[in-house]
Amino acid sequence: MITNFEICTPKLSELPQIVEIFNQAIQNKFSTGFQSLQTVESMNEWFREHTQEKYPLLIAKQDNTVLGWVEIKPYRKNRKAFDQSVEISYFIHNNFQKQGIGSALVREMEILAEGIGYKKIIAILMHLNIGSIKLLEGRNYTLCGNITNVGSVQNTSIHHLYYAKDLLSLQKTNE
Structure with a gap:
């Protein structure tokens, strides 16, 4: 188990590693819904859209x-009624899964999201993504x-699971 890692805001120079991890998830087939690999160029705008003040992106x-990395993004973008909620996504390098990194990233992002003022965090995932289901239920x-x-x-029917967490519950568990 890896225990000596830091969680921080990524630099643009780390985008290639972020893209590599995302492409691993794409190749795993049941994590993203993307059917083709991404490039640093194709994810450059995505990277720049993440601001620590509104929609943070963190890496371990x-x-x-x-x-690995975690992001929050708008839930139902451009629909003001949903501004108090965000969607979370996270991806861990294949070589470092099941070592607590995903849980640590999600925990840190929950704290940041609550500090920004969001009230609910939502994860949308494929029903065959057992690792994420276990992580979310554990959190x-x-x-x-x-x-x-x-x-x-690949001729396999996919279901979308919606998981949510009230961020106000963080205050109760941290008291």
Whole structure:
């Protein structure tokens, strides 16, 4: 188990490692819904859209190696009624999964999101993403919905699971 990693805001120079981790998730088939690999160029704008004040992006790294990353982004973008909620996504390098890195990243992002003023954090994932289901349930997320047959990957029907967590509950557990 890796224990000596830091969680911080990434530099633009770390974007290639972030893209590599995302592409691993794409190749795993049941993590993203993307069907083609991304490039540093294609994710450059995405990277720049993340501001620590509104929609942070964090990485876990050891020395100069990015182990994983987490982001929050608008839930139902441009629909003001949903501004108090955000969607969370996270990806861990294949070599470093199941070592507590994902949970640490999600925990840190929950704290940041609550500090920004968000009230609810939502994760949308494929039903075959067992690792994420375990991570979210271990972090006390609640399964709120299951949309069946929403897509298909390699002739396998995909369901979307909606998990959510009230960030106000963080205050109660931290007191």
